[in-house]
Amino acid sequence: MLQKYEAVTWFDADGWKLAGNARTVGQRQTKQTWAQFEAYQKDPENVPPPDGYTPPFNKADREAEMRAAHAVFQARLDAAIARGDWDPASREVNAP
Known part of the structure; x- marks a missing residue:
């Protein structure tokens, strides 16, 4: 629809x-x-x-806009994991 x-x-x-x-x-x-x-x-x-x-x-073109937004948020999540700020196994923020 x-x-x-x-x-x-x-x-x-x-x-x-x-x-x-x-x-x-x-x-x-x-x-x-x-x-x-x-x-x-x-x-x-x-x-x-x-x-x-x-x-x-x-x-x-919402589909293209949502794909672009997903790419931005995925990059932010990947960066947080790489810095150790986010633990994907526990799904919790690691306090500094």
Whole structure:
């Protein structure tokens, strides 16, 4: 279900969400916003962006974001284990 929602979710340059699914509409989004956005996507040279939104628009990609976050946290955990700050066997922090 998440992939279905993400397929029609975009963010503007200021981070404001636009969504093509009624269950996930953005905070500032009106009923006309998505139609304006679709028209803009088809002809950005001649059609203005939706009212209140700033190009460029970026597609949501939560899977890539979560993979990147996991890599950061895994590196931090690995570093803590290497320093002896974390014991993976007991799952406890080793006090200095």
